[in-house]
Amino acid sequence: MRFGDWPHGVTRFVMVFWAAIALALVPQAVSAQDAAEAPAAEAAPAEGAAAAGDAAPVAGGYEPLGPEWIKGQPTAGGWDVQDQFSPIGETASGLHFGLMWVMGIICIFVLGLLLWVVVRYRRGANPTPSKTTHNTFIEVVWTLVPVLILVGIAVPSISLLSDQYESPPKDAVTIKVTGYQWYWGYGYPDNGGFEVISNMLPEDEAKAKGLPALLAVDNRLVVPVDTPLRIQTTAADVIHSFAVPSLWFKIDAVPGRLNERLLTIEEPGIYYGQCSELCGARHGYMPIAVEALPRDQWEAWVRSQPGGTVGDEAEAAPAAPAADASAAEGEEAAAENAGGAETAAATN
Numbered sequence: 001m002r003f004g005d006w007p008h009g010v011t012r013f014v015m016v017f018w019a020a021i022a023l024a025l026v027p028q029a030v031s032a033q034d035a036a037e038a039p040a041a042e043a044a045p046a047e048g049a050a051a052a053g054d055a056a057p058v059a060g061g062y063e064p065l066g067p068e069w070i071k072g073q074p075t076a077g078g079w080d081v082q083d084q085f086s087p088i089g090e091t092a093s094g095l096h097f098g099l100m101w102v103m104g105i106i107c108i109f110v111l112g113l114l115l116w117v118v119v120r121y122r123r124g125a126n127p128t129p130s131k132t133t134h135n136t137f138i139e140v141v142w143t144l145v146p147v148l149i150l151v152g153i154a155v156p157s158i159s160l161l162s163d164q165y166e167s168p169p170k171d172a173v174t175i176k177v178t179g180y181q182w183y184w185g186y187g188y189p190d191n192g193g194f195e196v197i198s199n200m201l202p203e204d205e206a207k208a209k210g211l212p213a214l215l216a217v218d219n220r221l222v223v224p225v226d227t228p229l230r231i232q233t234t235a236a237d238v239i240h241s242f243a244v245p246s247l248w249f250k251i252d253a254v255p256g257r258l259n260e261r262l263l264t265i266e267e268p269g270i271y272y273g274q275c276s277e278l279c280g281a282r283h284g285y286m287p288i289a290v291e292a293l294p295r296d297q298w299e300a301w302v303r304s305q306p307g308g309t310v311g312d313e314a315e316a317a318p319a320a321p322a323a324d325a326s327a328a329e330g331e332e333a334a335a336e337n338a339g340g341a342e343t344a345a346a347t348n
């Protein structure tokens with residue numbers, strides 16, 4: 001390109017640049033409108049959920065949660081991370097969006113400086129350029145400011161990283177997740193050792209129940225809400241990965257190895273995920289459905305399972321409050337009486 005053409009080239013570049021920006025922003029504006037309309041639509045299920053919560057059986061019974069309780073699932077046209085329902089998820093998505101703002105502001109600032117230099121100091125507007133080569137003040141500023149920004153990012157980032165490695169407390173409910181080709185098994189070693197096998201529902205069956213196809217399963221992973229869960233993963237054949245986006249939870253399930261992570265779910269509801277490690281022909285058809293229930297309803301569900309026990313009720317003594325089961329003594333008693341669990345369940 002000859003220098004004589006330069007202003008023309010700049011004009012063309014600027015026009016193409018703004019056209020690209022406009023093209024990139026229009027779909028986002030449209031989805032922002034969609035998002036603005038969404039709350040009205042969401043309000044109804046929330047009311048339904050509250051009503052269902054009031055009507056839900058408390059003493060003794062267990063009813064699987066209906067579709068109005070679905071909280072974590074992908075949405076059509078969605079372009080952000082899913083809403084978060086675990087403490088780690090809320091921190092992590094907050095950090096994610098905070099960093100997006102930091103990156104956006106820095107990009108716009110640098111781009112603005114660049115455009116200003118290109119336009120203001122082009123040869124036509126500035127025929128005799130400055131001979132300045134150093135400016136101590138500016139150099140100190142452009143070193144210190146990025147350092148401070150990076151330190152500001154590192155503090156929440158590293159503390160989030162360490163939070164994600166936090167060990168589950170002693171009273172956590174242990175759930176052993178086993179990946180199979182191509183379904184999931186959920187074992188409850190603290191509650192009588194039963195295992196739930198979870199297969200994807202066929203599409204017509206899922207739709208008949210008002211549940212999302214390819215995500216709905218026959219037996220969900222039922223867990224207590226607001227309770228630390230010790231999720232242990234392994235696999236029986238090849239590597240799978242247990243992942244639920246709305247709980248910010250993903251951990252590989254590796255044959256011959258037990259991985260462990262703490263999970264706490266804050267609200268009752270249904271949270272969908274999928275196997276996230278390419279594991280064979282039906283990798284895409286082994287969804288995960290987590291159903292979080294209030295503690296009493298979860299205990300009712302455990303008792304409805306073959307050999308399911310809560311706390312140290314396998315003992316002949318009257319059942320102690322569930323909270324006591326967490327004590328070391330309770331665990332030992334539970335271990336001693338694990339063999340008796342089936343007998344106790346049979347007599348119920």
Ligand SMILES: [Cu+2]
Pocket residue numbers: 179180182239240241275276277278279283286
């Ligand atoms: Cu898999």
